[in-house]
Amino acid sequence: MSERPLEKPKKQRQVLPAEMRVDALVGAAADLFIERGIDATTVDDIVNRAGVAKGTFYHYFATKTEVVHTLRDRFSADYLSRVASAMEACPEGDHTARLRAWIRGAVATYLANFQLHDVVFHDFTHERRRSEEKDAILDQLASVLQDGQRAGAWQVPDARGVAIILFHGMHGLVDDAIAAGQRGPEPLCDLLEDMFLRMLNA
Amino acid sequence: MSERPLEKPKKQRQVLPAEMRVDALVGAAADLFIERGIDATTVDDIVNRAGVAKGTFYHYFATKTEVVHTLRDRFSADYLSRVASAMEACPEGDHTARLRAWIRGAVATYLANFQLHDVVFHDFTHERRRSEEKDAILDQLASVLQDGQRAGAWQVPDARGVAIILFHGMHGLVDDAIAAGQRGPEPLCDLLEDMFLRMLNA
Amino acid sequence: MSERPLEKPKKQRQVLPAEMRVDALVGAAADLFIERGIDATTVDDIVNRAGVAKGTFYHYFATKTEVVHTLRDRFSADYLSRVASAMEACPEGDHTARLRAWIRGAVATYLANFQLHDVVFHDFTHERRRSEEKDAILDQLASVLQDGQRAGAWQVPDARGVAIILFHGMHGLVDDAIAAGQRGPEPLCDLLEDMFLRMLNA
Amino acid sequence: MSERPLEKPKKQRQVLPAEMRVDALVGAAADLFIERGIDATTVDDIVNRAGVAKGTFYHYFATKTEVVHTLRDRFSADYLSRVASAMEACPEGDHTARLRAWIRGAVATYLANFQLHDVVFHDFTHERRRSEEKDAILDQLASVLQDGQRAGAWQVPDARGVAIILFHGMHGLVDDAIAAGQRGPEPLCDLLEDMFLRMLNA
DNA sequence: AATGAATGAGCGTTCATTCAT
């Protein structure tokens, strides 16, 4: 008699490098969070999609929340580097060009990632509204403003304050476009460039 | 007579007008949501604070979520009317003054209510980011911009777009101030007036 | 100013004869029980459909279960009288014809009312399987058998026992036909007549 | 050391083969369902009697209803096999003996299990009255009839129809005996044999 | 007799986390 194959293949215990496991879990979590939201996603869902046992999840993350934090860090780092590289193409001295580059980089990056953004910043209340991640992002823009200021390209009374206004102005405009189903960056960037430069060059 | 060892006083049944009951429930819910968040507040918590039985809650609301919606509607209506009355003091023709009034009204109202704001707009994702409430709020500002435009006070390429930028710029700046613990509106308003008017009058 | 009509017409308190109220409630309950089952029907459902306030229900019935009992009684009385009148057409002395009449009357009545039957005998367990209603129904058939026996038309060792066998045999066959979607009585009656007469005339 | 006033012993976690856990839960459920009925039995009752945590119940069953289905399947399988083995003792060719064996097997099995029967077939309405389980049971009897028919032992116009009549006749007679408190199979079997054979041999 | 607001005990289900293997 041939061996009767078990109904449940009793998945072989598979030893994999930590990094792969973490990536699989974080990736599965990201997809599911985007699909159905954080609360509606269970740890079971995550491990099922990642093809891993439940205990394995807790081997790599202390809590479900920790995955959200990991995702948040990845999101911020990615955002920062994408915008930075968008600005790198610009000559150091051309401040207007750098601001334009910031706008285009920020809009493009946000448009490309807004779903994950929604997920990872979902539970931001005022207690957490000033975070390291956000400070880094604002600093990036504030630097542009300050450099231009120092070089006499424009006058800003308060670089951080203005950075906040610009950042959230941009954010809100893109949000609205997303909600309206307009996913093209051009008209948004044009309007933002126009208004922001008017603000600075007045 | 049999002993009656400290049984609960069997609170008398109170028949009250619907509006009072709803207010008590909504009020209790608002307080608790602000204190501990929506998820951490149970329906039991709400009815205990409101001093009614659990069934009474479900007599007036189909689900816990429905209270959040009610709160959202109340928040928006309140915001709208407060800002409107802040602007009413201004002469019709003075568009700059009206924009200033909008800024001061909006900042003051938001500062006064940000905790509830956090609660009721907590779960706004892009699917809901363009809502009737928000449209009403944006329209209010867009009207100011359009009136000024028509009167030749300034040039705005796209009233709704600019309204979005201003609204979110304001929002972000106040958020940051709240997070930093600065609750005074003055410096915020000054900066916003300065930047917004530069943007419009360029 | 004309009086503003209230949004809720505040249904006028209507005094009606008890019998009409009871009929309305029992009728509404029967419909709903058939539609969705007893458990899935709430007292609220019943009063809504009956167009009556909740308290009125408890004015006429002590409990929800009591309506089921009322319905049960009505069902049984109706069944009994329908079958009886089906047999009345037969000459007293023709026992075979009377049995045939019983079969046709019982099948037709059950086919016409099986939905309500399902509802009112839903929770019959062995504790309740011998009830007054059922006894009355079995007696009706047992009398036919006994009369025939006395007249020498057939031999039955135990009239009540045989009545039970015939009654449930009929019941089961009709149930199966209903489940199969065949709602015509003829083939069922033919088979039952054939088998039952064979049983008795052997 | 701090005092540890009678805290619960914190039952050790026991890892057991799935089958044992399922059996424990199904068994506890069956007992309780029989004792107090399905609705009056809570999932808490079941897990307490089975000695497991509530979550364990839902690890093995998606809903409370699922246990009822499991019980139904077990009941039907048990019934079928008991009756089958009661008939196995009979010589293939003796059709009357096989029918007698069916009667005795069916009566005995039903008498032995009627309480569980009441539980698992409690909510059978016409929508479910023709089920796979029942078909299997009817087929078993219909085969006996058909075999006898083919061998010329008797004439049945419609094997399935007659099987239904016999099965429900038997069922009803046993139900009545149970309700009357007579638990001995003999008189029931005697009557059934007499009547059924008269029906077939006519 | 009639109304409908108010009550509150009760229950099924969820799911993050633990831990024996």
Next chain:
DNA sequence: CATGAATGAACGCTCATTCAT
């Protein structure tokens, strides 16, 4: 490292019944 059975606190919601009006 990896597995997945086991845990149990927690909660939203239902609904028959009561009773002030």
